[in-house]
Amino acid sequence: MPSNTDRPSSSAAPKPRKTYRHGDLRAALIEAGLALAREGGPQAVVLREATRRAGVAPNAAYRHFANHQALFEAVRAATLGALARAMEIELHTAEALPDPTERARAMLAAIGRGYLGFAQAETGWFRTAFAFGAFDVEVPPDPARAADKGLNPFELLSYALDTLVQSGVLPAERRPGAEFLAWSSVHGLALLIIDGPLRHAPQDMRMALSLRLLRMVENGL
Known part of the structure; x- marks a missing residue:
């Protein structure tokens, strides 16, 4: 298994998306949360960092997740x-x-x-x-x-x-x-x-x- 040092740094610049079809942003946030979890476990799943990696403003996450716990539960399910x-x-x-x-x-x-x-x-x-x-x-x-x-x-x-x-x-x-x-x-x-x-x-x-x-x-x- 690759070590954490083999994976992209969390400080790497995200690739912003200009538009999202319905549901795409939710999937993108879960994908970002999965990457964070893979690198650092449950404590690393932070909503603000997930939105940064998805290339959107933090407030955009609330269209799909009521709070951090809601995003975390979706990542945990995945x-x-x-x-x-x-x-x-x-x-x-x-x-x-x-x-x-x-x-x-x-x-x-x-x-x-x-x-x-x-x-x-x-x-x-x-x-x-x-x-x-x-x-x-x-x-x-x-x-x-x-x-x-x-x-x-x-x-x-x-x-x-x-x-x-x-x-x-x-x-x-x-x-x-x-x-x-x-x-x-x-x-x-x-x-x-x-x-x-x-x-x-x-x-x-x-x-x-x-x-x-x-x-x-x-x-x-």
């Missing part, structure tokens, strides 16, 4: 959508396996690999995706938070766990709440890798720990 796409990329190969049991097990592991890989490759977006916001595990469908399947990251995990039940790998009575147990385990390792004592660990060590954790999650469930 980072969740990016995470969902990363998880689906891993999931596609697993779903193609012919054996139902093998496919179900591979799907759960794929969800975890995609999640951990995204945390390391897009750390700023990962931190933004899980920055403080309204309780949003059960929310109305939002295409911005989803990828091709129309599922957000939490729903993709639930989908994989439901497949484990359907294949007979996971007893139905152990299904309720299983997503929170699996999620907390994988999310914990992600934080240890990007912010904790494993942040300087060699890549092969991170990979070995990730694979072992994913097996542990399946066995534990």
Whole structure:
């Protein structure tokens, strides 16, 4: 992954746009917010800087976002959508396996690999995706938070766990709440890798720990 020093400086002059079609400015502000989040995480998503990068006056943002929080929530939704796409990329190969049991097990592991890989490759977006916001595990469908399947990251995990039940790998009575147990385990390792004592660990060590954790999650469930 490119380091922050490999990306354009936030002090680079924006490319102003003279006109915007309906909706273009909103998309441009979200795009600018995503660039800020990628560089510096949730704290870097500042409305004034987003408007500067979009090449408009700060007041122009209020045509589409009531305040900074509204812009931030739109950016956060987009980072969740990016995470969902990363998880689906891993999931596609697993779903193609012919054996139902093998496919179900591979799907759960794929969800975890995609999640951990995204945390390391897009750390700023990962931190933004899980920055403080309204309780949003059960929310109305939002295409911005989803990828091709129309599922957000939490729903993709639930989908994989439901497949484990359907294949007979996971007893139905152990299904309720299983997503929170699996999620907390994988999310914990992600934080240890990007912010904790494993942040300087060699890549092969991170990979070995990730694979072992994913097996542990399946066995534990």
